[in-house]
Amino acid sequence: MDPTVLIVEDEAAIVTMLRYNLEREGMQVVEAGDGDEALKILAETHVDLVLLDWMLPVMSGIEVCRQIRRKPESRDLPVIMVTARGEEGDRIRGLDTGADDYVTKPFAIGELLARIRALLRRSGPAQPQGQLIYSDIEMDLAAHRVSRNGKAIHLGPTEFRLLRYFLEHPGRVFSREQLLNAVWGPNIYVETRTVDVHIRRLRKALNDVKGTRDVIRTVRAAGYALDVEAA
Known part of the structure; x- marks a missing residue:
């Protein structure tokens, strides 16, 4: 269609x-x-x-x-x-x-x-797959749902893809350019500053769950990583 x-x-x-x-x-x-x-x-x-x-x-x-x-x-x-x-x-x-x-x-x-x-x-239909779990974060790929400590988290499509990439590579530090290529695509003309904006939105959504801490680590002059030792 x-x-x-x-x-x-x-x-x-x-x-x-x-x-x-x-x-x-x-x-x-x-x-x-x-x-x-x-x-x-x-x-x-x-x-x-x-x-x-x-x-x-x-x-x-x-x-x-x-x-x-x-x-x-x-x-x-x-x-x-x-x-x-x-x-x-x-x-x-x-x-x-x-x-x-x-x-x-x-x-x-x-x-x-x-x-x-x-x-x-x-933003097309996701292929039915399983779950990605890291610490207290769960992502249901088939249902396109995310939860933390059992509480549903609402993410926009870009934040969902960004979190998925982090969940697939926990602990690894990615530069803004690497995240742009992986999440936005290699042939898309998007400023690297855009990554910071979406990281901020993802952080806000993940940290909105009471009793949780920030799991996205900012590495100065290097980039970002999903890391339970971030806080």
Whole structure:
């Protein structure tokens, strides 16, 4: 079945250009001109990925992303923020809000399509497998669920893949570049700082369980590792 992409954008010329290129790639396209309309579509229509403009009428793209992440049915939905705001602080804010990727206008359509394809591949149905267990963390690969000390942990798709990679290699230190290649893919143009943002989100989710400690170790000038001796 062809993937469906929701374009949330109020500039008609950009919508037309995106629709043309996405449909050429064999994707279905749904459009929303503002945040309220986007949330209504998501409540009624199956969508595989959202292209979300930051500067929208009525409700900002940042608030739309927050609401997408709050709802269980859309919590894992891949979101790419598309915006003219290119400052590093804006990119970090967009990622912290829950976006999986961030593209600055004007963008190269080939690069955007590559990012969309990569996110769709990574968010596709997981192959039925067993469990990954490390210390008090359990990951059910078939059900796509994570728990710590028996309490369910809600992770976005990127954080899930990041934790899975750590669980598959406990104790090993990975540089940001290694994590980008393993989790995002070798041909994806993502800044290494993006890794720090998703590590922060993963840490927050894992450490939200009462009585637990941080198991992600930061190794200065080297990278990150999953390590029970982290704290």
